[in-house]
Amino acid sequence: MRRATERIEPRARSPAQRTVTIGASGTGAFEHRASGGGSAGREAVTMQHPWDAGDALPEEATSLVGRASEIRAARDALGRARLVTLTGPGGVGKTRVALRVARDLAGTFPDGVQMVELSGLRDGALLAETVAGAMGLRDSMAAPTADLLVECLRDRRFLLVLDTCEHLVADCAAFARRLLDGCSGLRLLVTSRQPLGLAAERVLPVPPLAVTAESGDAVELFVARALEAVPDLPVTATARRRIALLCRRLDGIPLAIELAAVRLRTLPLEGLVRRMDELFWLLGDGPSETPRHQALRTTVGWSHELCAPPERLLWARLSVFAGGFDLAMAERVCADERLDRHAVAVGLAGLVDKSVVHRTGDRYDMLDTLREYGAAWLEAVEPIRPLCERHRDCVAELARRAADAWLTDAEERWVRRLDAERDNVRAALEFCFTVPGEALAGLRLAGALWSTWLCRSRFTEGRYWFDRGLELVTEAVPERADALWRNAYLCTNQGDSPEAFPMAAEALALARRGGDEPAYARALRTLGTAATFVGEHDRAGRCFEEALAVMRERGLRGDLIMLHVLRGFHRARSGEPKTALAECDEALHLLRNAPNEIWIRSWAGYVKALAHWFLDDVEGCAREVRASLAAFRRIDDPVGLTNTFELLGWVFARRRQYAEGAVLLGAASRYPAKVGVPRLGDTALESLHEQLEGQARSALGLDRFTAEHERGMALTLDETVRFACGGA
Known part of the structure; x- marks a missing residue:
């Protein structure tokens, strides 16, 4: 094991200046001075057009009967009040009324309407991340996600519907107050069994349906x-x-x-x-x-009462799921010596037939009221912890399979599968970090989820769970070392390298002490990434070189693929663009048996495009960035999309097609609001942006440049992709 020594000042998130010094044999000493919070925390976020979040309102599964007066009252109330809360007991129809109101009012909110269902969310600390994710915003910004939402909605006329808030009343009230204080054109429609208790709130009780002699x-x-x-x-x-x-x-x-x-x-x-x-x-x-x-x-x-005894037990056990589940998950979690897998399958069909469980495709779900009944019954019939442990293990198995699929042809399918299980993932992590004796399992689960969080740019949520686990697991165990370097890498992706250095250094020390060479190399790779993003290229090169030797020696193929792409970016930024191309080609060679892998291929294409740019090969840059753009669109990576739009804007400017360049620069300017760190947080790339934008502005004149820039900002995502690919 290569030796390393570390000298680190206490970790802090305050804006005070601090020094981090990290030494490693063969890597040199890292001495980094920066203001806390990273560039992302200071980045002004602007939004000039509604984002593309797809169909933001769910379909109505059945016909809506009645409710004309309640819908009319809610619509009228939203015309006068900025916060309207529909209250009433479970099962009275609050959600259906809210959904119909939102559909009816969609045309009056030019910047969008979004409904966010919160019944599966059990941790109010993730409320802002849940809303941001539903709106198509990625929580990849180091600053609080609520601040990102405020910046995006500040001048927009937007209707946000928060459905099922009664279990998070205090968190929803604080969140609503934050949004309403910062966003003058925002309207909030809330459903809850009790009001939020804000002064600005207009409360509308949703009554039962009317009954007359033979009608109603x-x-x-x-x-x-x-x-x-x-x-x-x-x-x-x-x-x-x-x-x-x-x-x-x-x-x-x-x-x-x-x-x-x-x-x-x-x-x-x-x-x-x-x-x-x-x-x-x-x-x-x-x-x-x-x-x-x-x-x-x-x-x-x-x-x-009408359910057979096995169906009753299954109903109770299914209440452990947060959100939906499929048959295999139900069997894995609910089956034991009292209820075998066949009984689970038969019982699930019976519960569907009795409308206790609803089926959509291959997934099942229960209404909150029925889930609550099952949960209450469960407490009365058997201990809950074994069931929660089986739920945790089920989620952990899915996460492990997703981690194993990373950088393979199955990657995209598993990323989307974990998307569907987001509420169950959170419930499993919450169990691990609140029940004594489960924290190590929680860190292992978070580690398995790391690649999915990367592919989905969910850096803030990943950091939240790693931070919670690291607060609980303070002993020098492999799980801590693994969590430290993974968490540090998420920090670098948010432009928050000052936070990454001490965590990666501790991971390095723990791995060396435990003789864990793979963890040691991964920590080195993370240190190199952090150094790259703060412009410490010589030190980054030494870290990468040492990590490369270990990874080659241990045959860590997936780690090598990622390292080569990171080294490619480092080489492109440190004046070695030809070597950058070779690094990316080596990564793609290692991927030769996974021709349909998409995430790292898209980033390798972006790095190659950047290398061609620095080689002054504009057409090569255009060719590579166009290919990576299609891949980023397929996997829905807004960080990648932002940077490819930006780079193509540079290509047009270099070709003296300044109007087209202004369009793409305008399109790219929309997306930093969604990703938090424009131009990957690289100050040198920021300087290039300013230089090329200045050239376009001078060539076109201020009025024409502004018009084309605003045209780009007004394009939808798919329109931008077509424009970029058709003209590049």
Whole structure:
């Protein structure tokens, strides 16, 4: 093991100047002076056009019955108040009203409408990251994500819908206050079982559906759902009177009505009415419970009673999932000696048939009210921790498979799969970092998720979990060393190298002490990356050289691929562009058995384009950057897209096609707001940008340049890609 010594001042996040000195045999001493927080923390973020977040509103799975007055009231309230909260008990239909209001008002908010569902979020500290991610903003900025959101929405006319906030009321209230204080054109529509408690809040209770003798919205909802369950059901006048009695007994609660309607598959309508009367007499809890709570609880309780014992146990165990799951996950988590895998599969089908679980494609989910009922039942029937451990292990297995797929042809598929499990991932990490004895497992899980966070530019979230784990695991164990260098690398991606140096140095010391050469080499690679981004090219070169020797000796193919691309960027920036091309070609050679890998290939293409630029080979630069642009678009990497748009803007300027260059520079200027660190945080690249933008402005004149620049800012993402590829 190569020896290393470290001298590090205490880690700090304050803006005070500090010195970090790191020594390693063969690498020289790192002495870095900088202001805390990195360049990203000071970068002004601007946004001149709504971003491309796709369809920001979910589809309505079933027809909406009634609610015209509630929708009208909410629309009117949003015209007068900046924060409107729809309140009411579970199952009353708050989400459906909010969704329809958002759809109706979409045309009146020129900068966009976004609905963010929060039921799967259990940690309020990740609220801003969750909202930013839903809006297509990547949390790759070192400054707080809430600040990024404020900067992006500051002058925009935008409607943000936060759905299911009751379990995060204090966090949602603070978040709402922060956004409303900083964004004058923002409107917030919130659904919650209780108000947020802000002075600016307009609270609108969502009442149950109306019931009359033979009609009313409650009756129409029952009829609609009954015909879905039993298409040939005769809906006579007598039937409607019975339905009205039933809906009145259910207090007009939509979820209770829908659960009752599905029972017509096994009971005639008259028998259903009689059975509900019996249930309310047997299961009533007395005067302490409001009628509407009793109605819903009784209906859910009856659905539970109608389940076979294995289905009841499965219902309870499925409550451990945050968000959705598939059959394999349900089997992995819920099966044991009491409930085998076959029973899980059969039980899941039964719960779907009873409308307890909803199926969409190959994924399943439960409404919050039904999940809460299952969770309460679970506490009464068995210990919860073993189930949470199986859930953690299930998520960890998915994360390991995703990590194994990194830099292979399966990479993109697994990145998208982990996207779908984001709520489950967070629940598993929260379990690890709150339950005694689980922190080491949490750091291992975070380490397996690292490559997915990289591919998705979720640097802030990754750092959040690593920071939590490192606070708990302070002993000199391999998990700590691994987490330190991974966390340090995330810092460098946020332009926050001053934070990276001490963490990488500690990882280096722990790896050397433990004789862990792979971890030692990875820590060296991270140190080299941090040095590159602060312009310490000689020191970066020495770190990379030593890491290369270890990785070659140990046959660490994936690590070598990443190292060669990083060395390529370093060589391009330190005056050796031909060597940079060779480094990237070596990385691509190591990838020869993975022709469909996309993430590192796209970055290798960008680095090669940059190398051609510094070789004064404008056409070679255009060729490489155009290929990498298509790859970045495919994997949806806004950091890569930003930098390819920028580089193509330079190409046009060099060709004296200044109008086209201004368009692309305008397009690129949109995206730093989404990625936090423009031009990779490199000050030299920033100088090139200013030089070439100045040339375009001089050639076109201020008015023409401004017009073309604004045209680029107004293009959608796909329009920008087509423009760039068609003209480059």
